[in-house]
Amino acid sequence: MFAKEVYVRRRKTLIEKMREAGQSGLVLFIGNAEAPAQYKDNCYKWRQDSSWLYYWGLDEPLMAAVLSIDSGEEILFADDVEIDDIIWMGPQPSVESKAQSVGVSRHRPYGELAGWLQERVKGRPVHFLPPSRYFNTLKLQQLLPGEKPSEALIKAVISMRLIKEDIEVEALDAACDLGYEMHSVARDSIQMGIVEQEIVGKMEAIALAKGWGVSFPTILTQHGETLHNHGHAAVVEPGKLMVIDAGVESNEHYASDFTRTYPTSGKFTQKQREIYQIVCDCNNYAFSLTKPGVTYREVHLATARKMLEGLSALGLVKGDLDEMVAKGIAGLFQPHGLGHNMGLDVHDMEDLGENLVGYDPDQTRAKQLGLGSLRMARCLVPGHVITDEPGIYFIPALIEKFKKEGLGYDFVNYTKLEQYYDFGGIRLEDDVLITPTGARRLGHHRLPITPEEVEAAMAK
């Protein structure tokens, strides 16, 4: 948790932004409840709502708060613990002191929220964010049946959370340092004949020992061509490429998100190395273009061009690069976007709406495969934190679909592509802060990324 002043300032700014947008009435924040895994007393690890953390800081279940745009009045709704709870949970600070720790002067019992709203709303608008969990959906149904989330509030919150404050950058650097450590353990744990799950256990131990846990379910697979592969039952085999896409969420709840791809045998084959080098070049090229004033959509497209250039040199595609970019040929190899925003959430604020978060008002999202999956297209501004994660995958089902539909026949060498049906996939991802003059990779160390660096690290 940050100092009280941080939360006071943020809420003040939020009210100002709402007023500037011509809004009035109340802003309602609903914190998370525990999320039952099997029954109400056996829950997943506690995780507070990110926007709640941002404005109210208190990292505990069953809290709500109301902010008056009109008067600036703030009320925290939360319950003090009873003696029965003290037996189970130990002595707890009072709601009074919790409220004070984030600069809120008034509080009332959680159960009074519904009645309070009924009494005080009286036709005034109540702005709230889209529910990110089923609990919040239910709660909002009870409190404000039929009401819709407030786009004005969503936009105000996004405009603030998108530009990371210095204390947030520090927290992100720390999360990335933990992510570096976790990935190093993962790399050092790759070993022929063990089940992938064993590597996952070793690496996630770091996330749990030094952070909140993983910032998303770990992807660790010898089938990188399956983009969101969460099964870890396979045995590590020689000659494969292992994609490890994983991040740590720090105890302060800031995310990291790195991807590296390793040759399971410790050395790349010639064929693997050729594709790997293209992805590595794309990662570095994207970073070199990343600076204020450029849209990340442009960086995505320029990187797609670079990728096609590399694939062209290998004879997998042929023709005019710009034409191929325009026709979305790169999407056959990289059906995802170059990156996304990152912060308190690994895909920052995705609960508030992907397009509102990742697109400027004058941008519309493409439908094309690849570009259409780009989560962050905005014009870059200092304080943005994004990922840089190009990848090349050979997905037989997708290639066959393209082929059947007669797509890309002028450009794609489908015959040669068949030799890559068992190749798998490669993705290389760093986390990047936009600075006033350019960009900086987050964390104090960069994971080995060139083929030479990777082979050297694996030889240790």
Added chain:
Amino acid sequence: MFAKEVYVRRRKTLIEKMREAGQSGLVLFIGNAEAPAQYKDNCYKWRQDSSWLYYWGLDEPLMAAVLSIDSGEEILFADDVEIDDIIWMGPQPSVESKAQSVGVSRHRPYGELAGWLQERVKGRPVHFLPPSRYFNTLKLQQLLPGEKPSEALIKAVISMRLIKEDIEVEALDAACDLGYEMHSVARDSIQMGIVEQEIVGKMEAIALAKGWGVSFPTILTQHGETLHNHGHAAVVEPGKLMVIDAGVESNEHYASDFTRTYPTSGKFTQKQREIYQIVCDCNNYAFSLTKPGVTYREVHLATARKMLEGLSALGLVKGDLDEMVAKGIAGLFQPHGLGHNMGLDVHDMEDLGENLVGYDPDQTRAKQLGLGSLRMARCLVPGHVITDEPGIYFIPALIEKFKKEGLGYDFVNYTKLEQYYDFGGIRLEDDVLITPTGARRLGHHRLPITPEEVEAAMAK
């Protein structure tokens, strides 16, 4: 997943039980959806509903099934994956083959469930279990607004899941072996000056590397007197008692649940050893009484008497043991029950209702502190799997409350108790199967438990 025949047999038995109970109509099962942690695409680790796993086996999100009590007809509602999903998730088996793998011959798209129910119910009763997650609550609101869970179904399911089959016992033994390994790592990781969280990371690595994960959020604390302590920010200090209450859920989703208490310095002080020995004796004594035909309520009370006997010898209580048991004096020291059922859930079937699961129809739950928290009171039957977990805690807030209310003045030596205000707590827990002739501790090894065994293990 078990063989197809297991699920076919279980569903057949369930129908028979429902018929025997004079029920008709349909039984509706709703499998879990992914549980968003921050937004819909960043979810907690996938965990299927336990009753679903028991009857339908399929370990995937967004499935439902209907069983006709009248005709025996079975339908699985689930969706086949589309090409877009194949890009992200890889090639997937068809719903057809999934249904066949658990012996179900008919299936329809998930989205057709609501319409199908509307068309087919026509006034017939639809039996369903209480929702264990907010998603299921919402889903049931949509499908069957205003309808209540079926007590007949709850009772039929409990009667089956309560008695573990041989294949389940095998799975529980395996989960306990993993739990043993995890606890051994935890014990070996206790080290002065490190943050508790670091031990948690090391131990949970085992759960993740070899099982699904932990069967509940790990309790690891030098304040054992706080019964459900999930904070791990404290530094390991000399002279403390560390309670570690943790379990593994195996990849087959069966739980283990062990507790051990360690002297952080590796050796018990005289004062710690005295209390520890009482708890250890209580654990063994409870086990010695555990056999078919005895109620676990009786075992709880006999163990409470044993505990008071030990505390009496130390001068912390005095007076007639039976009178103290009757008056609930043991609850001041052990405000929880002796144990609970365990199986697919660590508190097995708690979502179906604690009292229906843990109490025979002729038993009513006490209100007394301690006994009132007993989750398993039933008359023991071969196949029951329960925990044996006595504990002694010195909870200043609770002792002060008793004192203020004038409770136990004839028995409790409040003056002497003050010397224990900084003692902490001790709990020792094993997992136990009721056999035809008595009981057996689950797992192939028992964690060191006598003070001598513990000190020897810590000296290694």
